[in-house]
Amino acid sequence: MMKVTIFGTGYVGLVTGACLAEMGNHVVCVDIDAGKVERLKRGEIPIYEPGLESIVQSNHASGRLDFTTEAAPAIAHGELIFIAVGTPPDEDGSADLQYVQKVASTIGRHLQRYAVVVNKSTVPVGTADRVREAVAAELAARQATVEFDVVSNPEFLKEGAAVEDCLRPDRIVVGASSTRAVALLRKLYAPFNRNHDRMVVMDERSAELTKYAANAMLATKISFMNEIANIAEHVGADVEMVRHGIGSDPRIGYSFIYPGTGYGGSCFPKDVQALERTAHSNGYKARLLGAVEAVNRDQKRKLFDLLSRHFGGNLRGKTIALWGLAFKPNTDDMREAPSRVLMEALWQAGARVRAYDPQARGETSRIYGKRDDLVLCDDPSAALEDADALAVVTEWKVFRSPDFAHIKASLKNPVIFDGRNLYDPVMVESAGLAYYGIGRGRSTVSVKKGMSDDGHTERRADERARVEADLPR
Ligand SMILES: NC(=O)c1ccc[n+]([C@@H]2O[C@H](COP(=O)([O-])OP(=O)(O)OC[C@H]3O[C@@H](n4cnc5c(N)ncnc54)[C@H](O)[C@@H]3O)[C@@H](O)[C@H]2O)c1
Helix, strand or coil: CEEEECCCCCHHHHHHHHHHCCCCCEEEECCCCCCHHHHHHCCCCCCCCHHHHHHHHHHHHHHCEEEEEEEEEHHCCCCEECCCCCCEECCCCEEECHHHHHHHHHHHHHHCCCEEEEEEECCCCHHHHHHHHHHHHHHHHHHCCCCEEECCCCCCCCCCCCHHHCCCCCCEEEEEEEEEEHHHHHHHHHHHCCCCCCCCEEHHHHHHHHHHHHHHHHHHHHHHHHHHHHHHHHCCHHHHHHHHHHHHCCCCCCCCCCCCCCCCCCCCCHHHHHHHHHHHCCCCCCCCHHHHHHHHHCCCCCCHHHHHHHHCCCCCCCCEECCCCCCCCCCCCCCHHHHHHHHHHHHHHEEEEEEEEECHHHHHHHHHHHCCCCCCCCHHHHCCCCCCCEEEECCCHCCCCCCHHHHHCCCCCCCCEEEECCCCHHHHHHHCCEECCCCCCCHHHHHHCCCCCCCCCHHHHHHHHHHHHHCCC
């Protein structure tokens, strides 16, 4: 059992704290948000994350997980003191380190005995040195001689599967120059390493860069596939066939090559930008990262552009049903969500939105408040009422196999804009709906309705049906 203190009770801090308590450690979580701390003490979880509520409540009840706003006793408690506060983008795209710096100074002001300061926030290369300097400056100011180490321990959990990822990490990256600190982290993480050693120990700068490299790589895969989808549209190919074709190559693999409406969330957009800024301020122009961002910016407009084109450039007075608001399934997080770009563009064009999301309703209300052109619905079917078209934005499971006949009967204009390529265009067409996907060309319905097409789309649908029949199930 180890004594752990965690600054920040957001997605990372709260999940880490609960999982470390679950492993038998005594964890104290500190946050400056008094309201959040009060709610947590009552067993209320401020975010939606599968499996989190029960482990927070049970560990809090057993006394292994406490919440406080008071830094001094929390610092006295922890032999390991984690920093898990936000690092939002600054005006120029670089990571804003003010919250990390503040915690480092607070630690320096109150530290009385040796501890390891473990940085879990995603921070630019060199931040471990800055944290060390901030702690040392406060110790010097009160003429205290207390030993401490600073370690980089970036977090790789995914929102929506954060508890699972935290309990079963595929790697634990530790950047450290002190063997004493590494030994303490080995002890803390031993229960997570039973099957095999997942700890990858390296220097601090490499650990800091590893986190950015991981997110930049994943963002690159997404933008790459969206670029291929856009090319597919121009040349009359189906990106879903291409995805199967390239994913089967083990050097490429199937994961993270889904075309869609662009990446969002609290990490990829800001981390790609921050890495680009770090490179720039160190004298290197990261051309690939700039392109990844640019493709993503355009992709977030994709559904709006398709809708606008379908309605002849005039969306005024139209009502669009949106399925999915969170930036991805299994979360209520709306930060940088593609749905926001779509909704805001629709409102600007004079359209109204009826939306359903299994978890992000509260967050959407918090962001946009009450407005006449937004109705948040209780179920997917209610969102379709009086709507002219349906746009699927987030690939929640509940949207995967809908009743197309019901959708057709509900919509004034039977058309689906499938921002996640969830549906088989041929199946949608046979239900009498027009279909637009990402990188899948124009729908076969458009041909039958006599809209301009050279017959190419129909041929492709036939080819698709043949190829799909041959695909392994
Ligand atoms: N969200 C993710 O999926 C994820 C994954 C990996 C890494 N990260 C990184 O982890 C860090 C935290 O992300 P998050 O999503 O958990 O953030 P968050 O915004 O959800 O939570 C941050 C918390 O820190 C608190 N805080 C701010 N200043 C504080 C202080 N001085 N003392 C105590 N608490 C303070 C805030 O009140 C808030 O509750 C970021 O650097 C992020 O990039 C996030």
